[in-house]
Amino acid sequence: MTIAVVANPNRGTRSDAAAPMLAKLTSERAESVMTFHRSIDGYQPTPLVSLPHLAAGLGVRGLLVKDESHRFGLNAFKALGGSYAIASHLAQRLGVGLDELPYQRLISDEIRSRLGEITFITTTDGNHGRGVAWTANKLRQNCVVHMPRGTTPERLRNIQALGARADITELVYDDTVRLSAREAEENGWVLVQDTSWPGYEDIPEKIIQGYMTMLGEAIEQMRDENLTPTHVFVQSGVGAMPTAVVGCIVNAYGTSDEGGPVIVVVEPNNAACIFETLRATDGKIHPAVGGLETIMAGLACGEPITIGIDLLAHYVDFVASIPDYVSAQGMRVLSNPRRLSPTEPVADGNGGRSADRRIISGESGAAAFGFAHEVLTDPALAGVKQQLGIDADSVLFFISTEGDTDRAGYDAVVNDGAYPKPSAPR
Numbered sequence: 412m413t414i415a416v417v418a419n420p421n422r423g424t425r426s427d428a429a430a431p432m433l434a435k436l437t438s439e440r441a442e443s444v445m446t447f448h449r450s451i452d453g454y455q456p457t458p459l460v461s462l463p464h465l466a467a468g469l470g471v472r473g474l475l476v477k478d479e480s481h482r483f484g485l486n487a488f489k490a491l492g493g494s495y496a497i498a499s500h501l502a503q504r505l506g507v508g509l510d511e512l513p514y515q516r517l518i519s520d521e522i523r524s525r526l527g528e529i530t531f532i533t534t535t536d537g538n539h540g541r542g543v544a545w546t547a548n549k550l551r552q553n554c555v556v557h558m559p560r561g562t563t564p565e566r567l568r569n570i571q572a573l574g575a576r577a578d579i580t581e582l583v584y585d586d587t588v589r590l591s592a593r594e595a596e597e598n599g600w601v602l603v604q605d606t607s608w609p610g611y612e613d614i615p616e617k618i619i620q621g622y623m624t625m626l627g628e629a630i631e632q633m634r635d636e637n638l639t640p641t642h643v644f645v646q647s648g649v650g651a652m653p654t655a656v657v658g659c660i661v662n663a664y665g666t667s668d669e670g671g672p673v674i675v676v677v678e679p680n681n682a683a684c685i686f687e688t689l690r691a692t693d694g695k696i697h698p699a700v701g702g703l704e705t706i707m708a709g710l711a712c713g714e715p716i717t718i719g720i721d722l723l724a725h726y727v728d729f730v731a732s733i734p735d736y737v738s739a740q741g742m743r744v745l746s747n748p749r750r751l752s753p754t755e756p757v758a759d760g761n762g763g764r765s766a767d768r769r770i771i772s773g774e775s776g777a778a779a780f781g782f783a784h785e786v787l788t789d790p791a792l793a794g795v796k797q798q799l800g801i802d803a804d805s806v807l808f809f810i811s812t813e814g815d816t817d818r819a820g821y822d823a824v825v826n827d828g829a830y831p832k833p834s835a836p837r
C-alpha cells in the first residue's frame with residue numbers, strides 16, 4: 412500500500428457533459444440552500460480554522476480547515492445533504508416551493524398531518540444515516556437505516572438514539588445500498604441515498620446541493636479573511652461531496668487554467684473508485700479495486716456517483732490514493748497542531764493563545780489533509796509537491812468532514828499511535 416498520484420487525463424475533455432451539473436452548483440443556488448439550512452434550529456456556520464504556525468513550519472502561506480465536527484451537533488457535515496433532500500422531496504409532494512417550507516413550518520403539526528406517515532430508508536457507514544435519522548426524527552417520521560459490515564457499534568447506537576430502526580448487515584457498502592433500494596421499492600418507502608444510478612437521480616442531486624452550504628460558508632469566510640485558496644484537497648467516497656466542492660469552487664474561483672485553485676481528490680487505496688474512473692480514458696465508470704477495507708469508513712465506497720462523475724472528470728486536476736497510515740497521521744497532526752515552543756500549550760479555541768487551534772478530525776475527515784501533509788513533509792514526495800505546484804505562496808484548503816465519530820478508533824490513532832507510518836523503504 413503506497414501513495415499514488417495521477418494527473419487526471421480527462422481534465423478539460425467533458426465540457427458539455429459537465430455543464431448541467433455545474434449549472435446546479437452556482438452561488439445563487441448555494442444562497443437558497445443556505446437560506447433553508449439557516450432556518451433550522453441550532454444552525455451555525457462551522458468554523459474555518461487557519462493554522463498559521465503549521466503552515467509556516469511546512470513552508471506554505473496558509474492552511475485552512477473547515478471544521479465540520481461542529482455541524483448541528485452531529486459531528487459531521489452529512490446532515491446538510493439529507494435534510495435538504497428530504498425537505499425538497501416533501502415540498503414537491505406538497506406541491507409548494509421550498510421557500511414556503513422553512514424549517515419551523517416543515518416540522519409543524521399542520522405539515523405532519525398533511526403528509527401522513529412516511530418511512531425514509533437509507534444505507535450508511537454512519538454519517539449520512541445519522542443525518543437522515545436526525546431529519547426524520549425532527550419530522551416525526553419513520554426511518555430505517557442499513558449499515559455495511561464492519562460498521563462500529565458506536566455509529567449504530569448514534570443512529571438508533573435518533574429513533575431509527577438501524578442494523579449492521581453482512582454486506583459491503585454498495586450491496587447494502589442495493590438492499591435499501593429494494594426495500595424502498597417493495598414497501599413504498601422513500602430512499603434517501605447519497606449516491607445515484609440511472610433512474611435514481613433526483614434525491615442524490617438534492618443531497619449534492621445540500622452540501623453547498625458548507626462551501627458557501629467557507630467561500631464567505633475566506634473572503635472575509637481576504638484569502639483565496641491556491642489548492643483544494645478533498646477526500647471522496649462515492650464523490651457526491653467532492654462534486655459539490657468542485658462545482659462551487661470552479662463557480663467561485665474559475666478553473667486552475669483560469670487562475671483558480673488546483674483541485675485534488677483523495678481516496679483510500681482500497682476504495683479508490685474516483686481514482687480508477689478518472690485515470691481511465693474510456694469514459695466508463697470503474698469500480699474500486701480492493702475489498703473496501705480501510706479505517707476511512709466514510710470513504711469505503713466501491714462505485715462512484717453517476718451524476719457527478721462528468722463534472723469530476725472535467726475539472727479535477729489530480730487524483731490520489733492513500734494507505735490508512737496517511738489519514739492516521741493527518742488526524743494526529745490536526746489534533747496536536749504546531750506549538751510555538753515545546754512548552755507552549757495547545758490552543759483550544761478559547762482565545763488568547765498564539766499557537767494553532769486543535770481540530771478533532773476522524774479517519775475520513777483527515778484523509779485529504781493527511782495526504783497534503785505527507786506531500787509537504789516526505790522528501791520522497793518532492794516530485795509530487797512540484798507536480799501539484801505547491802510553493803511558499805500556496806494557500807491550501809481542506810474540509811475536515813467529521814470529528815471523532817468512532818471515539819475508540821480516534822483514541823487508538825491519536826493517543827496510542829495506531830497506524831504509524833511504516834519506516835522506509837515503504
Ligand SMILES: Cc1ncc(COP(=O)(O)O)c(C=O)c1O
Pocket residue numbers: 487489536538539605646647648649650651652653708709710712775776812813
Ligand atoms: C466524514 C466523511 N467524509 C467524506 C465523505 C465522502 O463523501 P462522498 O461519499 O459524497 O464522496 C463521507 C461519506 O460518507 C464521510 O462520511
